[in-house]
Amino acid sequence: MKNGHCPMCNSMEVYSNPKAEFRAGTDFVDLEDEENEIYLIACVCKDCGFAAMFVEDLDDIKGLPKMKGWKRVG
Numbered sequence: 212m213k214n215g216h217c218p219m220c221n222s223m224e225v226y227s228n229p230k231a232e233f234r235a236g237t238d239f240v241d242l243e244d245e246e247n248e249i250y251l252i253a254c255v256c257k258d259c260g261f262a263a264m265f266v267e268d269l270d271d272i273k274g275l276p277k278m279k280g281w282k283r284v285g
């Protein structure tokens with residue numbers, strides 16, 4: 212998705228706006244506490260409407276496996 216390709220419909224009409232705010236009221240996730248949070252960026256497919264969220268800075272989640280409450284899925 213981040214490379215501009217929609218995994219749902221194979222369209223290349225994928226858009227992202229790092230400055231867009233989410234109507235839900237917050238665009239960050241607290242990892243362990245308020246000092247350790249990540250910002251999310253949405254990628255949206257213009258053709259099918261599929262949307263995915265990505266962490267803005269991958270350095271912020273380097274320590275995720277050791278953080279309290281976070282478990283690997285699957």
Ligand SMILES: [Zn+2]
Pocket residue numbers: 217218219220221222256257258259260261
């Ligand atoms: Zn699509």
